[in-house]
Amino acid sequence: MIEVAKKWRTLADIKDELAARDWFPGTSGNLSIRVREDPLTFLVTASGKDKRKRTEEDFLLVDQDGNPLGNTHLKASAEVGIHAEIYRRTGATCCLHVHTLDNNLISELYASEGRVTFCGQELIKAFGIWEEDGEISIPIIPNYADLDLLSKEFGSLLLQDPLLKGILIRNHGITTWGATPLEAKKYLEAFEFLFSYHIKLRLLQPNLYAKWGEDVHGTNTISSYR
Numbered sequence: 001m002i003e004v005a006k007k008w009r010t011l012a013d014i015k016d017e018l019a020a021r022d023w024f025p026g027t028s029g030n031l032s033i034r035v036r037e038d039p040l041t042f043l044v045t046a047s048g049k050d051k052r053k054r055t056e057e058d059f060l061l062v063d064q065d066g067n068p069l070g071n072t073h074l075k076a077s078a079e080v081g082i083h084a085e086i087y088r089r090t091g092a093t094c095c096l097h098v099h100t101l102d103n104n105l106i107s108e109l110y111a112s113e114g115r116v117t118f119c120g121q122e123l124i125k126a127f128g129i130w131e132e133d134g135e136i137s138i139p140i141i142p143n144y145a146d147l148d149l150l151s152k153e154f155g156s157l158l159l160q161d162p163l164l165k166g167i168l169i170r171n172h173g174i175t176t177w178g179a180t181p182l183e184a185k186k187y188l189e190a191f192e193f194l195f196s197y198h199i200k201l202r203l204l205q206p207n208l209y210a211k212w213g214e215d216v217h218g219t220n221t222i223s224s225y226r
């Protein structure tokens with residue numbers, strides 16, 4: 001039980017940090033932390049709650065199918081299937097999902113390309129990419145109303161590329177994950193920085209992006225203006 005309590009505190013502390021950035025508008029967002037490998041069990045945010053508050057009912061323990069373990073009136077996040085899919089397909093121990101203006105805008109701006117790729121930013125090193133012109137790419141998937149379909153889409157993308165660091169859901173939000181809670185948070189913060197930087201640059205220098213999706217070098221990789 002001590003292990004679960006420790007994981008609970010770790011996740012609650014991360015939730016407080018993300019809440020301090022106001023990244024949980026309108027009860028949106030969900031977080032989880034793996035408790036057991038086999039059988040898979042994890043703590044996940046309870047559905048529909050204000051994630052800016054810290055209460056005794058913030059999380060519940062669920063099994064590999066997202067079903068609550070033990071006697072609880074709480075309902076697991078509507079997106080618990082996405083978290084389960086990520087744990088099944090990766091070695092992640094923590095998954096974070098937030099809806100921000102920046103991640104919604106970037107997902108809409110580049111939805112037709114199905115992904116957005118960044119290069120020329122120092123923060124790309126947060127993903128462990130240190131090459132001179134290193135790039136980080138994130139897929140953008142449709143915001144299916146059918147949450148099983150949405151989870152399956154995560155699963156098939158992870159099957160194709162198990163090294164993915166996050167997935168954008170169009171006009172919905174981002175989900176990132178990591179081998180540790182700190183890594184998941186690092187990836188989330190780095191992606192949100194890249195989204196915010198790019199959106200502001202486009203607003204400040206609209207001529208820089210005459211053709212959507214093309215940067216100054218005519219590629220469809222977004223690079224900071226050199």
Ligand SMILES: CSCCC(=O)C(=O)COP(=O)(O)O
Pocket residue numbers: 026027028029030045046047048049076077078079097
């Ligand atoms: C009001 S946001 C709609 C649901 C959603 O996208 C989300 O991230 C929060 O859902 P949950 O069931 O985890 O509260």
Ligand SMILES: [Zn+2]
Pocket residue numbers: 028029030079097099172173
């Ligand atoms: Zn969501």
